[in-house]
Amino acid sequence: MSDGSSDALLDRMMQLHPKVIDLVLDRVWRLLAALDHPEDRLPPVIHLAGTNGKGSTQAMLRAGIEGAGQSTHAYTSPHLVRFHERIRLAGELISEDALSALLDECLAANGPDAITYFEITTCAALLAFARTPADWCLLETGLGGRLDATNVVARPALTVITPISMDHESFLGDTIAQIAAEKAGILKPGVPCIVGPQQPEALEVLETRAAETGATLLVHGQDWQVWSEHGRMVVQDLNGLLDLPLPNLPGAHQLQNAGAAVAALRHLGFDAAACEAAVTQAEWPARLQRLRKGPLCDSAPGIELLLDGGHNPAAGAALAAHLTSLPARPTHMICGMLNTKDVRGYLRPLTPKITSLQAVSIPGVTATLSAAETATAARDCGYEASEAASVEAALAAIQASDPTARVLICGSLYLAGTVLEANG
Structure with missing residues (x-):
């Protein structure tokens, strides 16, 4: 060997x-x-x-x-x-x-x-x-x-x-x-x-x-x-x-x-x-997972942090339905997606549920959409969208403007993996 x-x-x-x-x-x-x-x-x-x-x-x-x-x-x-x-x-x-x-x-x-x-x-x-x-x-x-x-x-x-x-x-x-x-x-x-x-x-x-x-x-x-x-x-x-x-x-x-x-x-x-x-007893991370501890959570103590790896229109619809079932709370999105996905099809069902969107690229993934491309697609779907250099930067911006909000990190299992790794 x-x-x-x-x-x-x-x-x-x-x-x-x-x-x-x-x-x-x-x-x-x-x-x-x-x-x-x-x-x-x-x-x-x-x-x-x-x-x-x-x-x-x-x-x-x-x-x-x-x-x-x-x-x-x-x-x-x-x-x-x-x-x-x-x-x-x-x-x-x-x-x-x-x-x-x-x-x-x-x-x-x-x-x-x-x-x-x-x-x-x-x-x-x-x-x-x-x-x-x-x-x-x-x-x-x-x-x-x-x-x-x-x-x-x-x-x-x-x-x-x-x-x-x-x-x-x-x-x-x-x-x-x-x-x-x-x-x-x-x-x-x-x-x-x-x-x-x-x-x-x-x-x-x-x-x-x-x-x-x-x-x-x-x-x-x-x-x-x-x-x-x-x-x-x-x-x-x-x-x-x-x-x-x-x-x-x-x-x-x-x-x-x-x-x-x-x-x-x-x-x-x-x-x-x-x-x-x-x-x-089933365990399946990055599927509407609530993050409760770790460096990301520590950096935004008043934020309710959700992580989901869904990435197609059906997943967007399921995610929107879940947000409807949750207690009312301003919900901001941090989104990164692959360039092989139907970004607008994924985002459209979620538009009414989201207060703002921070677009990020997925680090280390060659097929990632750029933050600019994701932000453009989000604006086409009616979002108030901006770009961020990283998930951490996006979360910090949301924390500064709305410190008790709900934040949904979503759009790709690859992005979810980087988040779980960063959050320990």
Whole structure:
């Protein structure tokens, strides 16, 4: 093994392919063959795809399974602060030593051949999961589904497709139907799929693909449903009614994610206690996360500080709905986004909720929009917008003008990661 740290090895992996995203599976299959096909030696797999909510749904599934006393591997992306967040082995984040050894092995097996960063690191995760005992393996797609590097398990135990909306149009298509066709690529013959709430054109595509593949769909509104009643969450499916606490993850949209997680757990035979653990014990940072301590909080002691990594129009709408549910308070936004996103589509639903916007660029990210570009887009949407050199500078400006306000830092998981790192 080389002497490289995981960071150094990951940097080397970034150089193996000129494109960050290149959706084919040929390179993945080649490397998996060189690694003796770890994808065939995994615990029962739950494979998740969707535009919004798949990470939260996976977090709830993990909480429910672990609440039942069983162990889970989990793979998610992107990470917020450290790559290690992407790989959980039997419930624990992968160690630095284990990660470095895996990455080194995968680099050696791949040799000089082209492969994207996501592809080779996904292969590393699968290798880790194949070698470490666990009861379940949760795989979240990175982008799309049909050609995603995670889509290599021939027969998962279950698939889950959360709500599909517009995002990554340059890779997945510029209509809901085209994007749904890519997500539907995770459907497998004879494997049931829990389907979250969908727009009609997305559901039509999923139903057509299921008929072609022989997959069984368990569809929100048909085979299961979820609602809130008297401060509780109620799920109804083929197993009957289940009364549970509301999800501990904030936001009204988490109700549908929790419903999908509970429907999945009940289909797999987990009991009510596991379902309650799913909705009360899940942890998923940078999703409407309230920051309560750390240097950023200390610098603005009277501010209510919220952090959210959502970045597409559906996420903007969900965020606006959550702000409506909060006690009235002037709300200022600190926003940084990638140049691949529909910035105006994200910002428009939030316009009536926001007093002012401070635009920032995302440090260390080449695909960031400049603060000036984000501020221009915000003004087009009706915001009172200005630019700031950093999140810290933006927060200081808001603190000086409105010291008891609510501040929402949002627009990108990459920005959220820098904030969590800066805040300790």
